Amino acid sequence: MSFIELKNITKTFNGVAVLKNLNVEIEEGNVLGILGRSGCGKSVLINMLRGTKEYKPDSGQMIFNIAICNKCSHVEPPSKVGETCKCGGELKAKTVDFWHSDRKDFAEIRKRIAIMLQRNFALYERETVIENVLRAMEEGEYEDNLYKALDLLDMVQMSHRITHVARDLSGGEKQRVVLARQMAKEPMLFLADEPTGTLDPQTAEYLHQTLINGVKNKGITMVITSHWPEVMNKLADQVIWLDNGEIIEKGPSTEVVKHFLETVPLPKKVDEVEYGGPVIDVKDAKKHYYSIERGVIKAVDGVDLNINKNEIFGIVGLSGSGKTTLSRMLIGLTEPSSGEIKVKLGDEWIDMTKPGPLGRGRVIPYIGLLHQEYSLYPYRSVLENLTDSISLELPAEFAKMKAIHTLNAVGFDNEYSNTILNKEPNELSGGERHRVAIAQVLIKEPNIIILDEPTGTMDPITRVQVTDSILKAREELEQSFIIISHDMDFVIDVCDRTALMRGGKILKIGDPKDIVKELTPEEEEKMLN
Secondary structure: OOOEEEEEEEEEEOOEEEEEEEEEEEOOOOEEEEEOOOOOOHHHHHHHHHOOHHHOOOEEEEEEEEEEEOOOOOEEOHHHOOOEOOOOOEEEEEEEEHHHOOHHHHHHHHHOEEEEEOOEOOOOOOOEHHHHHHHOOOOOOHHHHHHHHHHHHHHOOOHHHOOOEHHHOOHHHHHHHHHHHHHHOOOOEEEEEOOOOOOOHHHHHHHHHHHHHHOHHHOOEEEEEEOOHHHHHHHOOEEEEEEOOEEEEEEEHHHHHHHHHOOOOOOOOOOOOOOOOEEEEEEEEEEEEEEOOOEEEEEEEEEEEEEEOOOEEEEEOOOOOOHHHHHHHHOOOOOOOEEEEEEEEOOEEEEOOOOOOOOHHHOHHHEEEEOOOOOOOOOOOHHHHHOHHHOOOOOHHHHHHHHHHHHHHOOOOHHHHHHHOOOOHHHOOHHHHHHHHHHHHHOOOOOEEEEEOOOOOOOHHHHHHHHHHHHHHHHHHOOEEEEEOOOHHHHHHHOOEEEEEEOOEEEEEEOHHHHHOOOOHHHHHHHOO
């Protein structure tokens, strides 16, 4: 008997079908992977399995075959039928139509489901790491719970951060604490929706291995979505490939992933590019900080750099190498300690070290920036996010035309662009929100665009579309791009030249393929997929 059976599941939002007549069986102890490009329905299905109220199916059944205690109603997976519950009662077999069951069965099943969402860390920000994990545990002896919490933090490689306050952790560290919290609930079903979508390759690999050790190898049933096909091969026993809300294929992970990858297009080849003259000129730029514990920190240490009009320039390096600090100095968000930074506007060179409307204030309106931790206005529509919300005041019909044109540039076709204009960001998938955020930068037609980790939540097809959109924007709008990325494969596809940073210095500037040869083994491990 299957643990979970989906029978003819259909779901619509605002009249648009996002899941269409799905039929899936999930065996106890297996890992089901859900593969597909952004917007295919992966996150909707995950939230439906979680029991999130807004995702109740319009039709069809979600059947849970469970073992339930005849005394306290505690729920376990079906293999526990006949065993004795903690309360002393007997665990008996029961079939529950999840979304049409009584409230008690629904609540008891829901309590036994854990979930990790992309970009949603769900932590008590002001409490320590160990306190966050202890909060997730059922009532019991404090000392027993403390040892369990320490074991879980060791499993997710966070033992060195147990006294740190959650808000001070990096994104990858927060995600590992979330995993420890979810495992503390001792779930019978573990759901993971793009859990490593925004993480660098090495941190993602840590988390994947933890999911294998802490979930898969312990026989916990898991459903995971990912835009990384290699994750499906590593973690999933069976994979379903969703496209436009329908199952295209289901079967062993290796077969489905192989067929999915055959549909991923190659980036367009770039013809010879004609650059204009330099638009950014940096000479001996430094940014030094003073720390009581560490003394002088040389975040950027004597950088010389020039970037040309129409050029797509990459800045790569490990975390802490200085690449983000340098990019913030280039656009006037961080004051240099010394050195020259100039940006060309028209025929004039503007000194970015000088504040005010006659200094960098003249240039800033012509620079677009997408932070790694981008955000959209949550209660404004996509159209409003692309116009009114960013003070782009245009006549209504022209605003719509420009928004659709920009959405086309980041991989949405005309028909789909029209369907999402009136949606709020929470109605979009993570990858779709990411592309809308890039469109929000592009729509103001800046001269210089800085993209900080632009491929974080993207499936392979969307990644290629964004690569093509950057190349297209350069061609049509004569824009210069600065790409900050840990994804060296993406940098090779899109960048003309790349700077390798290490310890606040630029080690080398050259063709991205040549820069790969300069990487240390540690850099290769963290920056090459």
